[in-house]
């Protein structure tokens with residue numbers, strides 16, 4: 205027999221592991237031990253939620269996930285059953301077969317997001333540029349040309365700071381953005397993420413403080429945690445990081461580094477106007493705190509006037525500029541080819557942005573809000589606070605065939621519960637439309653349950 209009181213004893217309400225995941229674990233262990241034989245009918249989600257004194261959403265999510273894993277089957281009008289024997293009463297060994305068994309319990313929302321790379325899911329959660337933008341032909345030609353020219357020498361070790369002609373090419377490339385430097389001020393890294401990590405390692409020791417925007421790039425939060433530095437996020441307004449709050453924080457806490465994304469901030473898409481850029485540099489110069497500028501989205505502009513990167517405005521040498529070619533996906537080809545490619549890509553991004561805005565208006569629940577990106581890959585949306593949180597909606601959304609980045613992971617504190625980030629740039633218009641449609645449907649289904657749950661005084 206199904207024994208919910210057993211679950212109640214073991215649920216850890218204060219821990220990091222979401223309740224619905226604990227529930228999945230316990231139901232699975234009862235199935236695997238044979239205590240819950242195939243065919244057993246599980247209580248309705250509302251009843252189980254009442255018995256365990258937990259939210260009904262947690263039960264709905266747990267059942268949905270167990271169904272996807274093959275442990276449960278649902279029969280319209282009859283209820284939810286342990287899978288394996290449709291006649292009920294056990295199948296001899298008493299356990300259902302799971303096609304895919306995660307080996308480690310996932311302890312956080314980020315893990316939950318990583319779990320859902322399932323075929324058929326329109327995955328708006330990723331940070332990658334559109335796969336159809338990759339310049340495969342140019343890439344192949346460039347690799348062949350280098351191998352023909354240099355043979356195996358091309359595959360050997362290089363000096364740590366990077367291949368000298370490439371450093372010179374990067375210097376020339378960024379001079380077109382207004383950044384003046386010499387080739388020996390350029391360091392080649394394996395992507396922007398590595399550059400951010402190296403700067404943190406070089407400038408901060410354990411327990412030093414790093415200031416970021418809040419929300420900020422998830423990868424930087426990870427770097428800070430791995431390097432054991434304190435990370436503190438400062439809120440944004442429509443012009444970027446709030447300088448009044450930043451200054452107060454500097455006075456009280458003496459941070460060692462300020463990390464910002466002035467153009468198409470990830471995840472909000474905010475662009476810092478020129479006057480705020482100058483003020484930030486002045487503030488950092490006054491307090492002698494280096495600014496790490498992450499410019500990976502700088503050139504993904506499809507609307508509005510281009511602005512100089514912070515580094516182009518920096519006369520004191522207080523700014524470190526980090527960027528990469530991942531998001532633009534062009535190699536060190538001659539500038540003409542790259543410019544053409546970039547222009548084409550940005551035109552297509554604008555088209556996809558328009559489709560995403562129209563789909564958001566059509567399918568996101570009433571009361572939702574979102575930004576109007578002028579560049580970059582992401583729509584940053586706020587779902588109505590009266591409905592499920594982004595984390596609560598997640599499993600249902602994935603089962604409906606769509607996923608997104610849960611907004612709270614970008615915050616350095618516990619904000620953003622109803623926010624989501626959607627990478628519209630990575631998908632063709634038809635998929636964008638379909639993805640938003642699925643998302644709207646998943647929200648509506650869950651919101652109905654949610655509204656009922658909210659009405660019930662017992663839950």
Ligand SMILES: Cc1ncc(COP(=O)(O)O)c(C=O)c1O
Pocket residue numbers: 331332394395396397398421423465470498500527528529530531
């Ligand atoms: C703001 C930001 N910085 C850095 C990166 C990582 O860039 P790269 O792929 O060049 O390491 C990303 C990727 O999503 C990003 O969004």
